Amino acid sequence: MEGVDHLAHERNRSQFDVNDMKIVWAGSREAFEVSDRMSRLVANDPAFRKDNRVHLTRKELFKNTLRKAAYAWKKIIELKLSEEEAGRLRFFVDEPAYTDLHWGMFVPFLKGQGTEEQLQKWLPLAYKMQIIGCYAQTELGHGSNVQWLETTATFDPKTDEFWWPGGLGKVSTHAVVFARLITNGRDYGVHGFIVQIRSLDDHSVLPGITIGDIGVKFGNGAYNTMDNGVMHFDHIRIPRNQLLMRFSQVTREGKYVQSDVPRQLVYGTMVYVRKTIVIDASNALSRAVCIATRYSAVRRQFGSQDGVETQVINYKTQQSRLFPLLASAYAFRFVGEWLQWLYTDVTQRLAANDFSTLPEAHACTAGLKSITTAATADGIEECRKLCGGHGYLCSSGLPELFAVYVPACTYEGDNVVLLLQVARFLVKTVSQLVSGKKPVGTTAYMGRLQHLMESTCKVQKAEDWLNPSIVLEAFEVRSARMSVECAKRLSQFTNQEEGFHELSPSLVEAAVAHCQLIIVAKFIEKLQGDIPGNGVKDQLQKLCSIYALFTLHKHLGDFLSTSTITPKQASLADDQLRSLYAQVRPNAVALVDAFNYTDHYLGSILGRYDGNVYPNLYDEAWKDPMNDTAVPDGYHEYIKPLLKQQLRNSRL
Numbered sequence: 001m002e003g004v005d006h007l008a009h010e011r012n013r014s015q016f017d018v019n020d021m022k023i024v025w026a027g028s029r030e031a032f033e034v035s036d037r038m039s040r041l042v043a044n045d046p047a048f049r050k051d052n053r054v055h056l057t058r059k060e061l062f063k064n065t066l067r068k069a070a071y072a073w074k075k076i077i078e079l080k081l082s083e084e085e086a087g088r089l090r091f092f093v094d095e096p097a098y099t100d101l102h103w104g105m106f107v108p109f110l111k112g113q114g115t116e117e118q119l120q121k122w123l124p125l126a127y128k129m130q131i132i133g134c135y136a137q138t139e140l141g142h143g144s145n146v147q148w149l150e151t152t153a154t155f156d157p158k159t160d161e162f163w164w165p166g167g168l169g170k171v172s173t174h175a176v177v178f179a180r181l182i183t184n185g186r187d188y189g190v191h192g193f194i195v196q197i198r199s200l201d202d203h204s205v206l207p208g209i210t211i212g213d214i215g216v217k218f219g220n221g222a223y224n225t226m227d228n229g230v231m232h233f234d235h236i237r238i239p240r241n242q243l244l245m246r247f248s249q250v251t252r253e254g255k256y257v258q259s260d261v262p263r264q265l266v267y268g269t270m271v272y273v274r275k276t277i278v279i280d281a282s283n284a285l286s287r288a289v290c291i292a293t294r295y296s297a298v299r300r301q302f303g304s305q306d307g308v309e310t311q312v313i314n315y316k317t318q319q320s321r322l323f324p325l326l327a328s329a330y331a332f333r334f335v336g337e338w339l340q341w342l343y344t345d346v347t348q349r350l351a352a353n354d355f356s357t358l359p360e361a362h363a364c365t366a367g368l369k370s371i372t373t374a375a376t377a378d379g380i381e382e383c384r385k386l387c388g389g390h391g392y393l394c395s396s397g398l399p400e401l402f403a404v405y406v407p408a409c410t411y412e413g414d415n416v417v418l419l420l421q422v423a424r425f426l427v428k429t430v431s432q433l434v435s436g437k438k439p440v441g442t443t444a445y446m447g448r449l450q451h452l453m454e455s456t457c458k459v460q461k462a463e464d465w466l467n468p469s470i471v472l473e474a475f476e477v478r479s480a481r482m483s484v485e486c487a488k489r490l491s492q493f494t495n496q497e498e499g500f501h502e503l504s505p506s507l508v509e510a511a512v513a514h515c516q517l518i519i520v521a522k523f524i525e526k527l528q529g530d531i532p533g534n535g536v537k538d539q540l541q542k543l544c545s546i547y548a549l550f551t552l553h554k555h556l557g558d559f560l561s562t563s564t565i566t567p568k569q570a571s572l573a574d575d576q577l578r579s580l581y582a583q584v585r586p587n588a589v590a591l592v593d594a595f596n597y598t599d600h601y602l603g604s605i606l607g608r609y610d611g612n613v614y615p616n617l618y619d620e621a622w623k624d625p626m627n628d629t630a631v632p633d634g635y636h637e638y639i640k641p642l643l644k645q646q647l648r649n650s651r652l
C-alpha cells in the first residue's frame, strides 16, 4: 500500500488544476471529452484486452488483431461514432493494424489525388470498408529515393517487388501503388495508381500478383500485429482511370496532360502523415514519461530517514533525466498542434493554386518528424532505464512501447534523409538572402541575419534564462550562424552537389538546430496566448524553460562554437535548470496525470494510477505460463540427466 499512499500524497501537493491541464493537453474541451469517452469505452471492454499479447505466437497475435479490428469496426457502426470518435477509439485500442494504413494513408491519398469522379467511385467503398487499402510505395531496392522507383506503369509493363507496405501482406484488397508512368515511350516519373490486389469474393490474390508477409519484425509482439507485405506484379493490367488524376491525366489516346502544379504534390500524403507522426511522438513519449514518473515516486532506494528510504524521483540525477522528457512531451504536443495549423493552411492555399508555402510545409513536417521521433525513441529507452530492473519486464509496458515506436525513425522517411531535405531548404534560404528575397514563416528570423551574426547574449544571472526573448534569440543566433557557416563552406565547392555530400554531417546539425528553434518558438508562442486554469500557465512556462535550457545544455558545443553564449552563461543556464527541476518536482505526478491515460492504455504495472506496484508485479509474475508447473517441461530430458552426470563426476 506504500505506493498508493505516495501517489495520493503527490497529487495533493501539486500546485495547479490538473483538470484544466487535461484540456490544454487534449487541445480543447471537446477533444478532451471525446478522448476521455473513447479511452474508457475501450478500457472497459474485455474484447480489447491486451495484457496477453507477449505470450501469443505471431499467427495468434495477428488473428487477435484482426478480431479486435473487426470488433472495433462493429462498435463504430453500432454506436454511430463520428470520424473523430472512431479515430480516437482505434488509437486507444493501441495495436498497430492494417486499419492504420487504410485510414491513415490509403483514404488520405485518394482524397488528395483523386478527381471528383474517382472520389465518387472509391471513397464510399473505402469509408464503408467494403474495400481495404494500403500504401505501396517502398520497393525492395528503393525506399528513400522515391524518384528512382523501378516499377513501371506502361502499356507493356515490366515486373518489380514492393516491400514493407503495412496491411498488404494478408489483409488489403486494394493498394495505392507508386510506379513510373510511361506513355508514348516517355517516362513521366512517379505517379499513384489504385490497384485491386485481392478478390472481393474469397480474398484470393488476383492472377499475376504474388503477395506475402515479409516476416517477423523487431520485438516480441510489438509491430508484429501488422502484416507488412511483399508484392510482385507480373504484367498486371489496370484501367487507365485508375491512375489518380487530380493533378495529371492520361487521355484515351495516351497523351499525358500535366496540370500547372508542382510535381511534388504527388508526395502530399507523406506530408500529411509526417504531420500526424509529430503528434504521435508526443503520445508515445508522454506515455513512457507517465510510467517512469509514477514509478519514480513509488520506488525508494537508499538515503533512509526515519526508517524510510528516499523516493528515487528526489534524486537530482533522476530529475535531470526525467523532467526534460516530461517537458519534451509537452513541447512536441504544442509543435504538433501548430503543424496541424500549418498543414490546414497549406491545404487551403493549394486549393486556391497558391503553392508558395509548400516548401516550408515540406521542410517543417520532414524536420519535425525527424527530431521528435528520434527524441521519443531515445526517451522511451531512457524511461526504461529510469525504472531500473523492473523497466526491463514486459509488464512495465516499456519494452513493447519501444519496439513499436522505434520504426518511426525510419518509416515515412528515414530521419537523416529528411533532415537533409531541411538542410537544402536552409541553404537555399540563405543563398536567396543575397538576391534580396525576404524569408518568411519559420525562416523569417534569417531576415535579421546581420543582427543575429553580431548580437551577444544578454544573460548576466541565472534568472535571465527565464526571459523568453533572450532564450529565443539564443536559438535563432545558433541556428542562423550554423546555416551561414554551412552555406559559406558550401560556396567553396565548384560542384554544389559534391559539396553538399561532403558537408552533409554539418548540414544535418544545422537542420537539427533550426528544428529545435521551431519547437522552442512554438512553445513560447503558445504561452503568449490565453491559457486558462489555476496555475496551468505557470507550470507550462517552467516546462518550456526546461525544454529550451536542456536542449541548450545537450547541444552546448553548438552554442559555444558559434559564440552564441559564453561558458559562464552556459553555467548559469545549468543553475537555472536545476532550480526549475526543483520547482517542477512537486507537480511531476499531476503533470503526467494530465495526459489522462487509462491503465488499459498505459499497459504498465509500474505506471498504474493507484501506484500499487509491488503486489501487482508479484501477481503478474505468477500468471506467466512459465509458472504453470513448478517443474519445467524438459526437466526429465535435459536437467535430470545432467544433474546425475554431475553427481557421478563429483564422486570420481
Ligand SMILES: CCCCC/C=C\C/C=C\C/C=C\CCC(=O)SCCNC(=O)CCNC(=O)[C@H](O)C(C)(C)COP(=O)(O)OP(=O)(O)OC[C@H]1O[C@@H](n2cnc3c(N)ncnc32)[C@H](O)[C@@H]1OP(=O)(O)O
Residues within 6 Å of the ligand: 090, 091, 100, 101, 104, 135, 137, 138, 143, 144, 145, 146, 147, 166, 264, 265, 267, 268, 270, 271, 273, 276, 277, 280, 358, 359, 362, 410, 411, 412, 413, 414, 417, 418, 421, 424
Ligand atoms: C493510430 C495512430 C497512428 C499515428 C501514426 C500515424 C501514422 C503512422 C502510421 C503508420 C506508419 C506506417 C507506415 C509508414 C508508411 C511509409 O513509410 S510509406 C513510404 C514513405 N516513404 C518515404 O517517406 C520516402 C522518403 N523519401 C522522400 O520523401 C523523397 O524521395 C525525398 C527524400 C524527399 C527526395 O525526393 P526527390 O523527389 O528525390 O527530391 P529532391 O531532393 O530532388 O527534391 C526535389 C524538390 O522537391 C521538394 N520536395 C521533396 N519532397 C517534397 C514533399 N513531400 N512536399 C513538397 N516538396 C517536396 C524538395 O524540397 C525539392 O525542392 P527544391 O525547391 O527543388 O529544392
Ligand SMILES: Cc1cc2nc3c(=O)[nH]c(=O)nc-3n(C[C@H](O)[C@H](O)[C@H](O)COP(=O)(O)OP(=O)(O)OC[C@H]3O[C@@H](n4cnc5c(N)ncnc54)[C@H](O)[C@@H]3O)c2cc1C
Residues within 6 Å of the ligand: 101, 135, 136, 137, 138, 139, 141, 142, 143, 144, 145, 163, 164, 165, 166, 223, 228, 407, 410, 411, 412, 413, 414, 415, 416, 417, 420
Ligand atoms: C515498420 C515499417 C512500416 C513501413 N510501412 C510502409 C508502408 O506502409 N508503405 C511503404 O511504401 N513503405 C513502408 N515502409 C518503408 C519505409 O518508408 C522505408 O523503409 C523508409 O522510407 C526508408 O527507406 P529505406 O528502407 O530505403 O532506407 P535506406 O534509404 O536504404 O536507408 C539506409 C541508410 O542509408 C542512409 N541514407 C539513404 N539515403 C541517404 C542519403 N541521400 N544521404 C545520406 N544517407 C542516406 C539512411 O540514413 C539510412 O541510414 C515501412 C517501414 C517500416 C520500418
